[in-house]
Amino acid sequence: MAGMRRLELAEALQLGPGWRHACHALLYAPDPGLLFGRIPLRYAVLMQMRFDGRLGFPGGFVDLRDGSLEAGLNRELGEELGEATASFRVERVDYRSSHAGSRPRVVAHFYAKCLTLEQLTAVEMGAPRARDHGLEVLGLVRVPLYTLRDGVGGLPAFLENTFIGNAREQLLEALQNLGLLEPGSFARLKFSARP
Numbered sequence: 001m002a003g004m005r006r007l008e009l010a011e012a013l014q015l016g017p018g019w020r021h022a023c024h025a026l027l028y029a030p031d032p033g034l035l036f037g038r039i040p041l042r043y044a045v046l047m048q049m050r051f052d053g054r055l056g057f058p059g060g061f062v063d064l065r066d067g068s069l070e071a072g073l074n075r076e077l078g079e080e081l082g083e084a085t086a087s088f089r090v091e092r093v094d095y096r097s098s099h100a101g102s103r104p105r106v107v108a109h110f111y112a113k114c115l116t117l118e119q120l121t122a123v124e125m126g127a128p129r130a131r132d133h134g135l136e137v138l139g140l141v142r143v144p145l146y147t148l149r150d151g152v153g154g155l156p157a158f159l160e161n162t163f164i165g166n167a168r169e170q171l172l173e174a175l176q177n178l179g180l181l182e183p184g185s186f187a188r189l190k191f192s193a194r195p
Contacts, residue, residue, distance in 0.1 A: 004099040004108070004166050012098040012107045013069075020104070023073035024059030024167070025090050025111040026174050029120040035146065043180045044120050045143040047171070048080070051136050056164040057110070057171075058137070069109055070094075080137045082130035084122035088115055096174060099166055110170050112178060143171065145181055147189065155181075156189055 012021075026045060033041040050056050058080045062072025070090055077085045094111040101108075115123075127133055127140050144154040159168065176186050 004101050007098045007100050007107065009095060009098055009109070012100065012109065015100070015105075015107060018105050019100075020061055020106050021063075021069060021072075021109060022059065022061050022106055023069050023076065023109045023111065024057035024170075025073060025077065025094070025113055026057055026096075026171065027113050027115055027120060027123065028178075028180065029115045029117040031117055039146050039148075040182070042145050042182065044117060045145065045171075045175075045180065046120065046123070046140055047143055047167070048140050049138040050164060051138060052164070054162045054164040054167075055141070056167045059111075060136075070111075073109075073111065078130075080127075080130055080132045081123050081140075082126035082128075082133075084119070084126040087119050087122065088113065096177075097170070101165075108165060110174075112174050145175070147185065159189075 026047075028043050028045045031041040031044040035041060046058070047055050048058055058077055059073050060076040060080070062069055062076070066072030066075060070092055073090050074085070077090065090111050090113045094113045096110045096112050098107055098109045100106070124140055127137070130137065133139075144158050146154045147156055148154045159172075163171075175181050
């Protein structure tokens with residue numbers, strides 16, 4: 001991840017007071033649906049359109065008043081996604097990675113939480129009533145986890161959007177490591193490299 005250095009969580013938590021911590025979560029759920037009655041959806045994966053026009057994951061900056069990274073992340077999820085987040089909690093077991101950048105001095109902690117499809121749908125339906133909707137968050141979007149016959153439509157086209165920070169790389173890493181794509185499809189993806 002360009003300009004970012006991967007850290008172990010313990011190392012990230014020991015950084016000095018000049019560092020800020022941001023936590024974000026990929027929320028996903030198994031989805032048995034079929035697009036056009038023939039293309040398996042496999043999983044529903046949520047991202048959000050941010051205030052700056054970039055795609056990212058829900059979450060934000062946390063601080064010592066939150067008590068823990070996860071408590072701060074759950075607070076942020078409630079603010080950005082609304083009351084439906086009360087039906088689940090992101091915990092340390094959902095932690096995936098930490099990356100630090102030198103400018104600004106921010107550590108980005110990334111989590112992935114598997115929900116039921118009912119929980120994820122409730123988040124989508126309730127998000128427009130969340131405190132930060134229309135302000136920090138302009139809307140939610142599901143990531144298309146398929147590639148259409150043309151080899152471009154679906155996930156390859158989605159990856160051509162503009163993402164905040166290392167959100168694109170976090171998405172790709174999570175899709176691969178969590179096995180959310182059809183076996184072998186990650187290797188077949190056609191998308192341009194990002195700087």
